Amino acid sequence: MEFNKSELREWIESIASSVLTALFIMVFIFQTYKVEGKSMEPNLYEGQRLIVDKITYRFRPPKPGEVVVIKPKDPTKKFVKRVIATEGQNLQISNGTLRINGLPVHEPYIMEEMYDDFEWTIIPRGTVFVMGDNRNRSMDSRDERNVGFVPLENVVGRAILVYWPFNQAKIIKTPELKGDWDVPDIEFND
Numbered sequence: 001m002e003f004n005k006s007e008l009r010e011w012i013e014s015i016a017s018s019v020l021t022a023l024f025i026m027v028f029i030f031q032t033y034k035v036e037g038k039s040m041e042p043n044l045y046e047g048q049r050l051i052v053d054k055i056t057y058r059f060r061p062p063k064p065g066e067v068v069v070i071k072p073k074d075p076t077k078k079f080v081k082r083v084i085a086t087e088g089q090n091l092q093i094s095n096g097t098l099r100i101n102g103l104p105v106h107e108p109y110i111m112e113e114m115y116d117d118f119e120w121t122i123i124p125r126g127t128v129f130v131m132g133d134n135r136n137r138s139m140d141s142r143d144e145r146n147v148g149f150v151p152l153e154n155v156v157g158r159a160i161l162v163y164w165p166f167n168q169a170k171i172i173k174t175p176e177l178k179g180d181w182d183v184p185d186i187e188f189n190d
Contacts, residue, residue, distance in 0.1 A: 039132030049164035054157035069156040081130035093118035
């Protein structure tokens with residue numbers, strides 16, 4: 001099989017174009033990420049591979065409930081966590097109950113009730129508070145030394161899909177983190 005110069009040039013241009021397109025997509029639009037550790041169980045498991053949307057947060061900040069990939073304080077690592085609270089919200093964990101803006105939040109997706117408390121705090125401007133779904137085995141925003149409040153520029157992107165292994169493939173849904181008053185019904189008499 002003989003190639004003339006124009007055929008060879010077409011092949012090279014085609015391959016170069018494909019490589020540049022793939023690089024553009026990986027750098028600016030989507031990235032893959034491998035789940036490491038058990039901090040997101042029972043929703044994500046070690047070894048699963050995710051597709052992470054890197055473009056959404058260029059137009060809006062993360063929302064509570066979204067699963068994100070973050071860069072913790074060690075820049076060589078990346079963690080997958082759930083956004084729990086955003087700037088300006090206040091948060092507290094007491095007796096195993098997460099409270100956002102004073103209201104207890106129902107979290108059916110977590111592995112088990114939390115053992116440790118976290119004192120009342122306001123999420124600083126330009127940051128988010130993240131936690132793993134396996135709360136008692138997660139290095140997250142409660143760990144000031146390693147993670148703490150995550151600056152928005154350290155949020156890599158939003159996890160949108162588990163694609164590997166194929167039998168566990170699923171779209172990652174965002175639950176609404178909504179608080180409800182935890183006081184018994186009060187009746188007012190005239």
